[in-house]
Amino acid sequence: xxxxxxxxxxxVNLTNGPKGLGTIDPVTVFGHPLSRRLDLGFVExxxxxxxxxxxxxxxxxxxxxxxxxxxSRIGRAWMAIREDEIAARAMGIDTRNxxxxxxxxxxxxxxxxxxxxxxFQGFVSPESFSLMESVMIVAMVVLGGLGHLPGVILGAVxxxxxxxxxxxxxxxxxxxxxxxxxPAILRQLLIALAMILVMLWRPRGxxxxxxxxxxxxxxxxxxxx
Numbered sequence: 321x322x323x324x325x326x327x328x329x330x331x332v333n334l335t336n337g338p339k340g341l342g343t344i345d346p347v348t349v350f351g352h353p354l355s356r357r358l359d360l361g362f363v364e365x366x367x368x369x370x371x372x373x374x375x376x377x378x379x380x381x382x383x384x385x386x387x388x389x390x391x392s393r394i395g396r397a398w399m400a401i402r403e404d405e406i407a408a409r410a411m412g413i414d415t416r417n418x419x420x421x422x423x424x425x426x427x428x429x430x431x432x433x434x435x436x437x438x439x440f441q442g443f444v445s446p447e448s449f450s451l452m453e454s455v456m457i458v459a460m461v462v463l464g465g466l467g468h469l470p471g472v473i474l475g476a477v478x479x480x481x482x483x484x485x486x487x488x489x490x491x492x493x494x495x496x497x498x499x500x501x502x503p504a505i506l507r508q509l510l511i512a513l514a515m516i517l518v519m520l521w522r523p524r525g526x527x528x529x530x531x532x533x534x535x536x537x538x539x540x541x542x543x544x545x
Contacts, residue, residue, distance in 0.1 A: 346442070467528075
């Protein structure tokens with residue numbers, strides 16, 4: 321199915337098949353396209369810097385929105401479904417509609433991110449989104465901590481910084497192996513090693529979600545006597 325959709329350009333052409341989509345329009349903010357540098361008089365901001373601040377602003381908005389959603393009635397219903405779906409259904413929670421809502425909201429955030437990525441790159445094709453991208457997203461969540469927003473941010477920061485760390489360490493490692501060590505393979509090995517270590521010593525992630533509620537106090541001896 322994936323190969324069929326990647327090569328589909330007739331009779332319905334949505335993605336232009338394997339040729340991809342080119343000449344994508346840049347994001348325009350207050351009439352100024354972010355593909356051009358912005359001259360403020362005292363400082364000149366290049367296009368990359370403008371996109372960086374836009375992405376940073378949207379990340380902050382997404383984090384605040386997710387935090388507010390987590391503490392809302394819908395977020396608590398999602399947590400109840402995550403902990404015990406049968407008990408949540410018994411409490412009157414519409415698990416089917418809430419699952420669809422979670423899927424729709426996740427797809428919405430993913431669509432916004434993909435739109436910004438396409439606008440920044442100016443071109444997208446099926447090769448722009450490989451299996452490794454999906455693995456990295458799952459690894460960020462598992463490494464940081466399932467069900468905990470700060471933990472996911474921590475996992476994203478650590479794995480995003482991994483290529484920069486390899487930039488300074490891969491040279492000596494390649495010298496030890498006479499150039500037989502591919503940096504891309506080394507990156508995958510380090511991610512797999514981190515996942516294994518986390519599953520062994522920190523199954524809930526580096527920064528897991530705190531336990532909800534506290535255990536009930538045990539009755540004192542002779543209290544009912």
